[in-house]
Amino acid sequence: MQDRTPDGPVRELLASVLEALNIPHPATIGDTEQHDRVLNERVMHARIALVGVLERGDDPAWTTAYLRERLAEHPPTGYRHHGTPPPPSCGKCRKPFDPADTRFDGRARHGETPWCRRCVDSCHESTDAFHACPICDPTRRGGEGR
Structure with a gap:
């Protein structure tokens, strides 16, 4: 053959x-x-x-x-390929961090914390006396105990 x-x-x-x-x-x-x-x-x-x-x-x-x-x-870019890990995301809202969004209430990571600037900003502006979230009280509601 x-x-x-x-x-x-x-x-x-x-x-x-x-x-x-x-x-x-x-x-x-x-x-x-x-x-x-x-x-x-x-x-x-x-x-x-x-x-x-x-x-x-x-x-x-x-x-x-x-x-x-x-x-x-036309390279195969612009989308995540199967098997790639998901991008890092906020520990509170679960939305991916956006390093380009550097507004004080944007989607960039807040320093070295696991939260985005928007979640930290809204947490610090809370007027609720019973406010408890993973940011301000890490021992409650799924926080990491920082």
Whole structure:
């Protein structure tokens, strides 16, 4: 039985098509939209490359280089990949920290604490005599006992 594995330019073209299609799965449903957007762009360019070689007779080596350039323009980024840990989040509101939001009541981490600036700000502004939260009274309501 003879080996039917393609060689040379055709093999390289097939490898680049596989690279276009074989991107990491999204980590959550919220990441699906960006994953699908990236995958659709990559599929479109792979299809153009295959049609060029199979129907128009384009040079496979040139088409492979073209496809790899287009794939570099659409890397599988902008979404969390399956298996990546979730970003650090506030111990009170559970929303991810946003280091770029440095307002006094923003979503950045408050110093080295496990809370965001917004939760610390709202805790310190509380006028409720019975106010108890993990920030001001760490021994109550799920705090860490800091």
